[in-house]
Amino acid sequence: MVFTSYLVLLAQSAGQPGTTKAQNAAPQTDLSGLWVLDPPASASAYSNFAFNKEEPPMTPWAEAKYNAAKTVFGPHKKPASDSNDPVYGCFPPGLPRIYLHRRPMEIVQNSNEVIMLFEYARLVRQIYTDGRPHDDFLDPPLWMGDSIGKWEGDTLVVDAIGFNDKTWLDRIGHPHSDALHVVERIRRVDHGTLEDDITIDDSKAYKKPWTIQTTFELQPGADLDWEGVCEDQRLRDRQ
Amino acid sequence: MRSCLITAMIVLTSVTACPQVALAQTGEQSEAAKNQGAVTPQDLSGIWAVRAPRGVPWYNYALTADEPPMTPWAEAKFKANKPSFGPNPQEYPNDLAYGCFPPGVPRVYAAVQAAMQIIQVPGRVIMIFGRNVRQVYTDGREHPKSLKPLWMGHSIGKWEGETFVIDTIGISDRTWLDRMGHPHSDALHLVERFRRVSPDTLNLDMTIDDPKAYTKTWTAQRTFRLRPPASGLGEAVCEDMFINDAFGLKPMLPSSK
Numbered sequence: 382m383v384f385t386s387y388l389v390l391l392a393q394s395a396g397q398p399g400t401t402k403a404q405n406a407a408p409q410t411d412l413s414g415l416w417v418l419d420p421p422a423s424a425s426a427y428s429n430f431a432f433n434k435e436e437p438p439m440t441p442w443a444e445a446k447y448n449a450a451k452t453v454f455g456p457h458k459k460p461a462s463d464s465n466d467p468v469y470g471c472f473p474p475g476l477p478r479i480y481l482h483r484r485p486m487e488i489v490q491n492s493n494e495v496i497m498l499f500e501y502a503r504l505v506r507q508i509y510t511d512g513r514p515h516d517d518f519l520d521p522p523l524w525m526g527d528s529i530g531k532w533e534g535d536t537l538v539v540d541a542i543g544f545n546d547k548t549w550l551d552r553i554g555h556p557h558s559d560a561l562h563v564v565e566r567i568r569r570v571d572h573g574t575l576e577d578d579i580t581i582d583d584s585k586a587y588k589k590p591w592t593i594q595t596t597f598e599l600q601p602g603a604d605l606d607w608e609g610v611c612e613d614q615r616l617r618d619r620q
Numbered sequence: 621m622r623s624c625l626i627t628a629m630i631v632l633t634s635v636t637a638c639p640q641v642a643l644a645q646t647g648e649q650s651e652a653a654k655n656q657g658a659v660t661p662q663d664l665s666g667i668w669a670v671r672a673p674r675g676v677p678w679y680n681y682a683l684t685a686d687e688p689p690m691t692p693w694a695e696a697k698f699k700a701n702k703p704s705f706g707p708n709p710q711e712y713p714n715d716l717a718y719g720c721f722p723p724g725v726p727r728v729y730a731a732v733q734a735a736m737q738i739i740q741v742p743g744r745v746i747m748i749f750g751r752n753v754r755q756v757y758t759d760g761r762e763h764p765k766s767l768k769p770l771w772m773g774h775s776i777g778k779w780e781g782e783t784f785v786i787d788t789i790g791i792s793d794r795t796w797l798d799r800m801g802h803p804h805s806d807a808l809h810l811v812e813r814f815r816r817v818s819p820d821t822l823n824l825d826m827t828i829d830d831p832k833a834y835t836k837t838w839t840a841q842r843t844f845r846l847r848p849p850a851s852g853l854g855e856a857v858c859e860d861m862f863i864n865d866a867f868g869l870k871p872m873l874p875s876s877k
Binding site: 413470471472473489491493496498503504505507509511513516521523524525604605607608610611612613616 | 665719720721722739741746748750751752753755770771772849850852853855857859860862
């Protein structure tokens with residue numbers, strides 16, 4: 382059953398190179414492929430460390446955490462040795478920050494879930510699409526959150542909660558609380574392009590929900606490299 | 621339940637089955653298979669957990685009950701390895717997996733909570749062991765002629781009837797074969813034969829061939845039970861054990877290579 386659906390999905394995708402828009406009768410629900418964030422050239426001044434040019438509407442609680450962040454990127458950058466960026470301690474980057482690192486993400490899917498395999502930090506994100514609710518036992522909370530998804534036509538709507546408050550939303554230290562609620566609307570606009578509209582809702586850290594628009598580019602023929610181990614780099618740094 | 625911090629700390633091979641799930645499951649074995657509808661023997665997809673017999677301690681640190689036939693070269697390495705598990709656990713281990721390095725194969729199978737998710741896509745079988753992803757190429761390619769050491773090796777697979785045969789070389793000799801420190805060399809050649817003998821049962825026969833480390837080829841077996849799809853894989857973040865007042869959010873590295 383599971384395997385059969387795979388074949389159907391892949392058979393579909395093989396027959397429609399870049400012609401999705403013409404096939405609205407049968408919504409495109411195959412996101413599989415190797416993807417990398419592809420920000421527009423107009424965002425080059427900040428796209429290496431932040432999603433948006435505008436400052437998100439921080440609460441005083443978030444401002445204080447933001448000011449305490451010692452970042453390696455952005456306008457207030459410090460040397461890596463002085464940083465308190467969690468990824469320099471080999472901790473998972475969390476969401477949506479992991480996209481910003483611009484390393485390949487492979488999406489594979491079956492009838493139960495959509496799985497994102499992130500080369501950066503070697504993380505596996507399971508997005509359950511079988512109708513299950515969020516896990517009601519999220520203690521301790523998770524680095525990458527608990528993600529469930531549903532298809533609305535050709536858009537995968539992913540709802541993620543259950544995050545710990547140790548990760549940053551980007552590489553310049555915008556914080557979040559454990560009340561973070563991330564909603565992503567992911568759509569394959571053509572064969573080689575994925576769009577992900579992300580809503581950040583965290584009333585403890587931000588005065589109102591705010592949004593991020595991202596685009597990913599397909600990397601045909603590329604292969605995930607699962608060999609980069611953060612701790613190995615730290616060991617080499619020490620030697 | 622989904623967050624298996626305790627499991628991650630105990631098992632430390634990035635293996636992720638939640639013990640609660642594994643225990644709760646034994647009484648309802650075929651539930652998972654029923655939920656997945658009809659399966660064919662050439663469909664290995666699902667989440668699989670090792671079936672560890674009660675009262676057999678070596679299942680949690682070794683591949684076999686018998687000592688594998690080490691060469692003098694391997695004996696010396698075995699003595700220098702300081703494991704956290706097994707009959708002779710050390711207070712100050714030099715087990716790289718304790719520094720959150722990948723466990724390698726076949727070590728991923730040497731734990732009572734060993735679990736894996738198998739996903740089949742055209743040209744590949746993807747095996748997920750916590751954060752360690754193995755890609756087994758089924759598109760007919762050969763191993764590359766030159767290969768740098770890889771944490772989980774380079775794997776090619778093919779079907780022989782109802783048996784899926786995985787051939788792996790290029791496994792970094794920084795990994796151990798098991799959790800009690802049996803070493804291997806860069807000549808390790810691992811052959812795994814997976815067979816889904818019933819909808820919810822997967823058998824694994826592995827052959828370990830490493831003439832530099834072992835005087836003859838030896839074998840080990842494991843049986844896996846299908847877990848219900850709803851059980852999920854959990855988030856096993858090894859680094860969680862580094863979060864404490866002493867370390868802050870800093871990695872803790874093993875005492876030596």
